[in-house]
Amino acid sequence: MTNFEWNDLTYQDFPVLETERMILRAPRVADGPVLLPIYSDPEVMAYTGRSPLERMEEMEQWLSMLARGYCEDKGIRWHMVFKENGELIGDLGFHHYEPAYFLCELGYRLSKHYWRQGLMSEALRAVLAHGFSRMDFNRIQALVDVRNQRSAGFLLRNGFTLEGVLRDYEYNHGVFEDLIMFSMLKREWETPPQPASRPEEGQPV
Amino acid sequence: MSLIQSDKPFPVIETERLVLREPRTDDLEAILALHQDPDVMRYMGMSPYKTLEQAQQELNWFAGLFNLDRGLRWMITLRGEDTYVGDIGFHNVNQAHRRAEIGYKLGAAYWRKGLMSEAIRPVLAYGFGELGYNRVEAVVDPPNQGSRGVLEKAGFKLEGLLREYEIVDGEACDLCMLSLLKREWQEIV
Numbered sequence: 001m002t003n004f005e006w007n008d009l010t011y012q013d014f015p016v017l018e019t020e021r022m023i024l025r026a027p028r029v030a031d032g033p034v035l036l037p038i039y040s041d042p043e044v045m046a047y048t049g050r051s052p053l054e055r056m057e058e059m060e061q062w063l064s065m066l067a068r069g070y071c072e073d074k075g076i077r078w079h080m081v082f083k084e085n086g087e088l089i090g091d092l093g094f095h096h097y098e099p100a101y102f103l104c105e106l107g108y109r110l111s112k113h114y115w116r117q118g119l120m121s122e123a124l125r126a127v128l129a130h131g132f133s134r135m136d137f138n139r140i141q142a143l144v145d146v147r148n149q150r151s152a153g154f155l156l157r158n159g160f161t162l163e164g165v166l167r168d169y170e171y172n173h174g175v176f177e178d179l180i181m182f183s184m185l186k187r188e189w190e191t192p193p194q195p196a197s198r199p200e201e202g203q204p205v
Numbered sequence: 206m207s208l209i210q211s212d213k214p215f216p217v218i219e220t221e222r223l224v225l226r227e228p229r230t231d232d233l234e235a236i237l238a239l240h241q242d243p244d245v246m247r248y249m250g251m252s253p254y255k256t257l258e259q260a261q262q263e264l265n266w267f268a269g270l271f272n273l274d275r276g277l278r279w280m281i282t283l284r285g286e287d288t289y290v291g292d293i294g295f296h297n298v299n300q301a302h303r304r305a306e307i308g309y310k311l312g313a314a315y316w317r318k319g320l321m322s323e324a325i326r327p328v329l330a331y332g333f334g335e336l337g338y339n340r341v342e343a344v345v346d347p348p349n350q351g352s353r354g355v356l357e358k359a360g361f362k363l364e365g366l367l368r369e370y371e372i373v374d375g376e377a378c379d380l381c382m383l384s385l386l387k388r389e390w391q392e393i394v
Contacts, residue, residue, distance in 0.1 A: 101372050138377060139369050164365015168340045168386050171302045176339060181382070185369050 003060060006067035015134065017078065017126040024078035024123055027066055031079055032059045034088045038111045047145035049172045069095065080110070080123050089114045092123055094131060094140070102138035104131070124158055132186045141183040143169070155182045159192055206230045208268035215271060216335070218279060218327045225279035225293065225324060228267040232280055235289035236260045244313045248346035250373050270296055277336070281311065281324055290315055293324050295332055295341070304340035305332060321355045329359065330394070333387045344370065344380040353381065360393045361385045
């Protein structure tokens with residue numbers, strides 16, 4: 001398949017978002033070589049149903065696919081860069097839009113060097129706000145390999161609800177994989193459920 | 206007139222009481238009648254039909270699934286009568302992951318006779334066999350006991366509740382996700 005032709009102007013109406021530590025901006029042609037080490041890291045790519053990328057050509061195909069998705073209103077992916085120095089550290093966004101049902105799927109990847117610093121949670125909050133308030137989604141879902149505890153924990157910490165395990169849902173590299181379905185609804189994002197308060201001692205539960 | 210435009214022959218299925226056959230232009234009136242019935246349409250994620258045009262769209266969708274190789278929908282008829290009384294088949298096929306969604310309807314006059322259970326068995330056999338599926342899934346409105354009964358009897362397992370998964374007439378609806386895997390089906394038959 002020939003790549004979709006795009007350049008930085010393809011994204012001129014892109015909704016740039018700002019968080020405490022990051023700018024979430026449109027993909028750029030020049031991002032390819034910076035993103036490739038992240039997308040070729042077996043630990044980052046584990047359980048995503050995709051093999052680590054090996055060649056720049058594959059990276060270009062990915063970026064071209066994102067540009068096409070954005071132009072056809074089928075997806076959006078923000079590139080996460082540090083405010084401080086502009087370093088590109090990961091990306092996240094929405095795909096598999098179902099406009100009739102106001103739903104979409106969430107995806108994300110972060111350079112291993114920046115794990116465990118709350119960066120993806122910080123980016124996620126901004127992207128969810130945009131998805132629910134500006135893009136008018138009612139349900140944002142995420143599918144996670146059952147073995148990917150890191151990703152499942154990330155979603156639960158960020159207010160997603162585990163709905164069930166879809167058995168043999170994907171066939172990747174010759175193996176059927178079980179995926180966990182998570183979702184967050186607009187009303188939950190608007191009014192996050194309060195953590196259950198502990199019953200006082202001696203009170204009937 | 207048959208609506209099938211394909212080099213492959215349509216796989217007619219016969220059971221004890223039913224013949225599952227291809228969609229035809231003369232099914233149109235019967236399709237409209239069934240889809241006008243609020244009892245049949247209650248949990249279908251669509252309002253009851255009002256026009257023949259809607260029935261024509263549904264009929265085109267049935268035929269297109271087979272003609273465009275995107276799935277397969279059989280017209281359910283009673284043996285010896287040849288009239289459309291319902292439909293069953295596969296859509297939302299994902300070849301790469303070897304899964305498909307199953308869906309079906311039956312005229313209210315034919316409920317509670319085990320007819321859908323009779324139809325679903327050979328349809329699943331065809332899906333897991335000829336069509337090479339590994340996973341057949343179904344999404345069902347939680348209060349639709351009739352449909353859940355058909356699936357559970359066929360060996361489907363409930364995986365979870367997909368919250369506000371569909372919007373019908375402006376209202377968000379939860380759906381149960383059920384599935385049957387090829388290896389489970391092989392154990393049953």
